[in-house]
Amino acid sequence: MTSRTKTGLVLTGGGARAAYQVGVLQAVSTILAEQGWAPDVNPYDIICGTSAGAINATALACHADQFNEGLGKLVSVWENFRVEQVYRADSLGVLRSGARWLSLLSFGWLLRKWHANPPNALLDNTPLNTLLNRMLNFPRLDAALLDGKLHALAVTASSYTAGQHITFYQSEKLIEPWVRTQRVSMQGQIGVEHLLASSAIPLIFPAMPIFCNGRREYFGDGSMRQLAPISPAIHLGAEKVLVVGAGRLSEPTVHNGEPARYPSLAQIAGHAMSSIFLDSLAVDIERMNRINLTLSHLSEEQKARTPLRPIEMLIIAPSERLDEIASRHVDSLPPPIRMVLAGIGATEVRGAALASYLLFEATYTRELMALGARDAMARRADVIRFFGPPAGI
Numbered sequence: 001m002t003s004r005t006k007t008g009l010v011l012t013g014g015g016a017r018a019a020y021q022v023g024v025l026q027a028v029s030t031i032l033a034e035q036g037w038a039p040d041v042n043p044y045d046i047i048c049g050t051s052a053g054a055i056n057a058t059a060l061a062c063h064a065d066q067f068n069e070g071l072g073k074l075v076s077v078w079e080n081f082r083v084e085q086v087y088r089a090d091s092l093g094v095l096r097s098g099a100r101w102l103s104l105l106s107f108g109w110l111l112r113k114w115h116a117n118p119p120n121a122l123l124d125n126t127p128l129n130t131l132l133n134r135m136l137n138f139p140r141l142d143a144a145l146l147d148g149k150l151h152a153l154a155v156t157a158s159s160y161t162a163g164q165h166i167t168f169y170q171s172e173k174l175i176e177p178w179v180r181t182q183r184v185s186m187q188g189q190i191g192v193e194h195l196l197a198s199s200a201i202p203l204i205f206p207a208m209p210i211f212c213n214g215r216r217e218y219f220g221d222g223s224m225r226q227l228a229p230i231s232p233a234i235h236l237g238a239e240k241v242l243v244v245g246a247g248r249l250s251e252p253t254v255h256n257g258e259p260a261r262y263p264s265l266a267q268i269a270g271h272a273m274s275s276i277f278l279d280s281l282a283v284d285i286e287r288m289n290r291i292n293l294t295l296s297h298l299s300e301e302q303k304a305r306t307p308l309r310p311i312e313m314l315i316i317a318p319s320e321r322l323d324e325i326a327s328r329h330v331d332s333l334p335p336p337i338r339m340v341l342a343g344i345g346a347t348e349v350r351g352a353a354l355a356s357y358l359l360f361e362a363t364y365t366r367e368l369m370a371l372g373a374r375d376a377m378a379r380r381a382d383v384i385r386f387f388g389p390p391a392g393i
Helices: 015-034 052-061 067-079 091-107 126-135 138-146 192-198 231-235 265-296 300-304 322-327 335-343 349-358 362-378 380-387
Strands: 007-011 046-050 152-159 165-170 183-187 208-212 215-220 240-244 312-316
Touching: 007 052, 007 231, 015 052, 015 067, 015 240, 015 349, 015 362, 015 380, 046 052, 046 231, 052 067, 052 138, 052 152, 052 192, 067 126, 067 362, 126 192, 138 152, 152 192, 152 231, 165 231, 183 231, 192 208, 192 215, 265 312, 265 349, 312 362, 312 380, 322 349, 322 362, 335 349, 362 380
Parallel strands: 007 046, 007 240, 046 152, 165 183, 240 312
Antiparallel strands: 152 165, 152 215, 208 215
């Protein structure tokens, strides 16, 4: 990398909502190209991702030597998405996972035949394994790190077994692992299993086994218990960070004038998902802003005595509610999935937040990408100021 300071990219979780990130990154690349940046130059020294953001992050990292080529391939995937590429949506697959799981949840005390081998999750995400193996070139990632086209890649997951939040990171240089309360890091080779673990939405997708700490542990979505989403990029050396969220950082209260109804299971689940995927980022941004403000009041001598350092941040997050957008596209889901989601109220407007994480359909993902592009273009001046002139100028 030839940038004067290390720039980090942080992509948060959110299932199908991660399509928004791709629209943002596409617009940012357009802005940089207009400013004279070479199309093959990777503007991000450190790329960090969680959940679906981990998949986007790794896809970009695997093309750090030809960044726009990798971004173009990622755009193509999201523009043409079908749920069958992520989880089984056929009647048999849904019956073997979703319907069986819901039945056990409701009548488990009667269904003794499933006690020995209960279903693991609502949906079977086996197709995602195939997609990831087809779209990712890990030897190319190794070469990019070796050639200095990328400083580090980090993917975060949550261990159900140990109760810890673990950031797996890969770098050609030795970077000291960090340990914080309930969150640790491990340096090593990143593979498909880490991405499946990081994107295993709780209860929706099955946990993924990974061998670490001398034993096999089962991992779920990295957004769970993620107290500081921006911190991995900083620990890996980033001095400024572009953060792309998957939900509005300040959700307005919704008042439709109707009397409140008892929440559906989908409405409760969507509320829980928002807590998992969205809230920690807003809190971490507030924390970083307070640290930056505090450091700005210190003398140079005082700054030298603290391990803290100011971090420049550019935050781009949706300007519209993604669950409202999802409510307009629920009918694009395959009938077996609509049937399962309808049973818990996720096809209703008030339950659409849950559907917004599972709507891997092109009509929805394209609208999110378009929103991401508009939001990034609206911050054009901030993007230019954040990245500065091309390297060497």
